[in-house]
Amino acid sequence: MDFLQTILTPFEWLVSMIMVLFHDGLTAIGLPAASGVTWTLSIIGLVLVIRGALIPVFVKQIKAQRGMQALQPDMKKLQAKYKGKTDQLSRQAMAQEQMALYKEHGTNPFSACLPMLIQMPFFFSLFRVLSGVAKANAESKGIGGMSHEQVAQFDQASIFGAPLSAAFLPQLQGGDLSVAVVVLSLIMIIAMIASQFITQKQIMTKNMSEEAMQGPFMKQQKMMLYVLPLVFGIGGVNFPIGVLIYWTTTNIWTMGQQFFVIRRMPTPGSPAYKEYQKRREAKGLPLLGASKKKVEEVVEEIPELKGQRSQPQRKNRKKR
Amino acid sequence: MTRARLRGRTDSWPAEVASFVWHLPRNLLILVLKLYRRFISPSYGQVCRFFPSCSAYALEAVTVHGALKGSWYAAQRIVRCHPWNAGGLDPVPSPAHVNWDDPSKVPFIVQLNHPDFFLAAQAETQSRPAA
Numbered sequence: 001m002d003f004l005q006t007i008l009t010p011f012e013w014l015v016s017m018i019m020v021l022f023h024d025g026l027t028a029i030g031l032p033a034a035s036g037v038t039w040t041l042s043i044i045g046l047v048l049v050i051r052g053a054l055i056p057v058f059v060k061q062i063k064a065q066r067g068m069q070a071l072q073p074d075m076k077k078l079q080a081k082y083k084g085k086t087d088q089l090s091r092q093a094m095a096q097e098q099m100a101l102y103k104e105h106g107t108n109p110f111s112a113c114l115p116m117l118i119q120m121p122f123f124f125s126l127f128r129v130l131s132g133v134a135k136a137n138a139e140s141k142g143i144g145g146m147s148h149e150q151v152a153q154f155d156q157a158s159i160f161g162a163p164l165s166a167a168f169l170p171q172l173q174g175g176d177l178s179v180a181v182v183v184l185s186l187i188m189i190i191a192m193i194a195s196q197f198i199t200q201k202q203i204m205t206k207n208m209s210e211e212a213m214q215g216p217f218m219k220q221q222k223m224m225l226y227v228l229p230l231v232f233g234i235g236g237v238n239f240p241i242g243v244l245i246y247w248t249t250t251n252i253w254t255m256g257q258q259f260f261v262i263r264r265m266p267t268p269g270s271p272a273y274k275e276y277q278k279r280r281e282a283k284g285l286p287l288l289g290a291s292k293k294k295v296e297e298v299v300e301e302i303p304e305l306k307g308q309r310s311q312p313q314r315k316n317r318k319k320r
Numbered sequence: 321m322t323r324a325r326l327r328g329r330t331d332s333w334p335a336e337v338a339s340f341v342w343h344l345p346r347n348l349l350i351l352v353l354k355l356y357r358r359f360i361s362p363s364y365g366q367v368c369r370f371f372p373s374c375s376a377y378a379l380e381a382v383t384v385h386g387a388l389k390g391s392w393y394a395a396q397r398i399v400r401c402h403p404w405n406a407g408g409l410d411p412v413p414s415p416a417h418v419n420w421d422d423p424s425k426v427p428f429i430v431q432l433n434h435p436d437f438f439l440a441a442q443a444e445t446q447s448r449p450a451a
Contacts, residue, residue, distance in 0.1 A: 089442065092372075093435035096409065099371035103408035108369050 009144075011125035017145030018046050019129075036157035036164055040245055043130075047249040050122055051257075058257065066267060067107030072209070074101055130242040134165045154242075160184060164242040181241065188244040189236035193229040195251040199258045200225045207262050209269030345387035353379045369407025372433040374398055379429045380412045 022045035023038060031038040078101065082094040102108045129143050137155040142148045155165050161180035168185040171177045204213075204221050236244060266272035280286070357375050368374060377397050382390030393412060400410070411433065420426055423441045431438040 089435050092432045096371050108407045
């Protein structure tokens with residue numbers, strides 16, 4: 001617990017500081033400091049900053065996924081080459097070639113998770129800040145970059161009659177459920193599920209190459225389609241309104257980003273890509289990807305049981 | 321303690337005992353690594369960004385280079401495994417003298433870590449009687 005605290009403290013500070021900056025800016029242009037609207041807009045501002053800063057990471061992730069999808073034909077060939085070879089040495093040889101393939105395409109499935117990992121501390125710390133407000137107020141403390149007055153202000157702030165620090169389920173358990181909290185929670189849960197659903201459907205129907213649509217990636221996408229609404233539903237009733245505002249906004253951002261990606265940088269070989277090429281053609285722009293080298297070599301055979309062997313030489317032999 | 325035993329016995333005992341004691345740390349490490357690879361690693365599936373995986377790398381390094389140098393190589397590899405490394409093929413540095421002419425005498429882990437070479441060698445030996 002202490003270890004987690006140490007890691008998250010700087011992130012907490014950053015997250016709360018960004019919110020305070022937005023809050024100060026908004027009050028400077030005349031919004032009431034104690035109003036829930038001002039704090040809500042600060043949370044939305046925080047989303048814009050974090051997601052904006054993550055755009056380069058996201059672009060990198062897209063390229064990594066692109067790489068994974070682009071090497072599918074090569075991967076198929078590799079699987080065909082080692083089909084039916086179940087001995088350990090052959091499996092190892094296949095793993096080795098796979099790794100070389102990833103490297104050649106500048107991608108690695110086991111490094112693709114990095115962009116998601118980077119976001120984790122931000123989400124955790126944000127959650128801790130937003131959900132810790134009530135407690136910090138009760139103990140008359142500040143959180144990260146927020147002073148105690150600001151914490152108190154935030155804790156008392158409400159939007160459409162629902163306090164930012166109130167949550168559905170804890171209220172239900174406490175027996176003081178307010179209609180505003182219920183309605184607002186439900187609206188945001190629905191908004192999150194809807195935006196997630198649209199995003200996911202867009203990816204699956206428009207932005208996947210034909211090979212990928214039959215592969216394990218599709219299965220993963222399908223699973224997300226049904227698991228994430230569950231996550232949102234469970235989180236939605238447990239988390240305070242402030243966290244839900246963040247979550248909903250970030251989901252809507254993802255959806256917008258996905259629209260942009262499908263329109264401007266679609267996955268090669270996907271339906272969206274074909275449309276993109278058509279639009280380029282209509283505008284008289286040169287088509288993309290025409291110069292890329294074609295991979296149409298014959299399936300390579302595993303060294304067959306024949307022929308003269310050249311003197312074995314270990315590839316990585318050190319020269320001394 | 322092992323050292324004292326080693327010193328006291330080398331002159332009078334067969335060289336095999338000295339060899340056993342000398343290789344004991346290495347063999348203990350090999351045992352631990354093999355147990356790990358047999359019982360713990362399978363529960364993760366393939367997660368490594370490198371080929372060979374870290375445990376395979378460590379096993380080969382310790383087998384080929386001995387406990388001290390092998391552990392050092394293995395430690396370096398583990399440090400290399402971080403999110404900013406793109407991964408890829410990363411073989412164990414070869415010792416000064418490599419004799420792979422007879423695959424049956426090469427430790428299995430070395431074969432597994434250099435499958436391209438040993439598959440070719442295997443194909444070669446299989447084809448010999450026929451030729």
